[in-house]
Amino acid sequence: MDIVIKIDSLQGPEIIALLEEHLRGMHADSPPESVHALDLDGLRKPEITFYSAWIGGELAGCGAVKELDPKHGELKSMRTSSAFIRKGVARAIVEHIIEEARKRGYSRLSLETGTPESFLPAVRLYESFGFKECGPFAGYSLDPYSKFMTKEI
Numbered sequence: 001m002d003i004v005i006k007i008d009s010l011q012g013p014e015i016i017a018l019l020e021e022h023l024r025g026m027h028a029d030s031p032p033e034s035v036h037a038l039d040l041d042g043l044r045k046p047e048i049t050f051y052s053a054w055i056g057g058e059l060a061g062c063g064a065v066k067e068l069d070p071k072h073g074e075l076k077s078m079r080t081s082s083a084f085i086r087k088g089v090a091r092a093i094v095e096h097i098i099e100e101a102r103k104r105g106y107s108r109l110s111l112e113t114g115t116p117e118s119f120l121p122a123v124r125l126y127e128s129f130g131f132k133e134c135g136p137f138a139g140y141s142l143d144p145y146s147k148f149m150t151k152e153i
Contacts, residue, residue, distance in 0.1 A: 001055055003092045008052035010040055014059040015052055019043070022062075022079040029116045034145035036112050038064075038077060048076065051096060053089050060084040063093040065100060068110075068138045073101045075111040078122065090125055098129065102153055110137050110150040123147060 008015055019040060026037040043050050043064060053061040061080040065073045075097055080089045101109045111131065113122050131149040136142055 001087060003060060003089060004054045005051050005093060005096045006054070008050050008062065010043055010050055012059075015062060016040065018059060018062060018079055018081055019077070021082075022077065025079075025118075026114070029118050030114055030145045034114075034143050036140070036146070043077060049100070050077070051093060053093050055084060055087075055089070058083070060087070061089040061093055063090075063097055065097045065109075067104070071105065071107045072137075073097075073104065073106045073109050074138060075109060090122075091128075094125065094129055098151075098153060106153060108150055109153055110134065110148065112140055113147050113149065115145055115147050119147070123149075126151075 023037055023039065026035045047067045048064050050064040051062060052059060059081055061084060063078045064076040066076050068074055075094070078090060078093065098109060111126065113119050113126065126149050129151060131151045134148050134150040136148055137150070140146065140148065
């Protein structure tokens with residue numbers, strides 16, 4: 001299965017629907033004050049590069065990188081379309097974003113994810129790439145629903 005990952009304009013109906021699903025999922029598992037997922041306007045900010053992953057012309061997933069400073073990026077908005085779960089899409093997106101972070105000259109890539117059980121597959125994925133638990137960064141604060149992770153690259 002060839003996965004094509006490209007910068008996305010956040011205009012297509014497929015990506016809008018996937019991001020709406022993503023936000024619903026985040027709100028289903030965490031109280032509103034603990035949801036750090038970005039909406040479309042948040043993802044369109046200039047410091048964010050948003051990627052979509054496609055398999056055979058179908059949207060398979062998405063992810064983004066936010067520049068925190070010239071040496072530090074944040075992985076954001078990871079989501080796999082339900083039809084493509086466990087098909088390597090999330091892994092391909094994380095690999096792509098890590099490679100992009102290296103090209104940009106970042107020395108660190110960090111992320112915030114959830115602590116409820118539904119986030120465990122994501123945490124395991126990030127751990128498989130060498131992300132380690134860390135404290136809050138970039139304006140986040142301690143929250144029982146948040147797990148902060150970072151990786152030197």
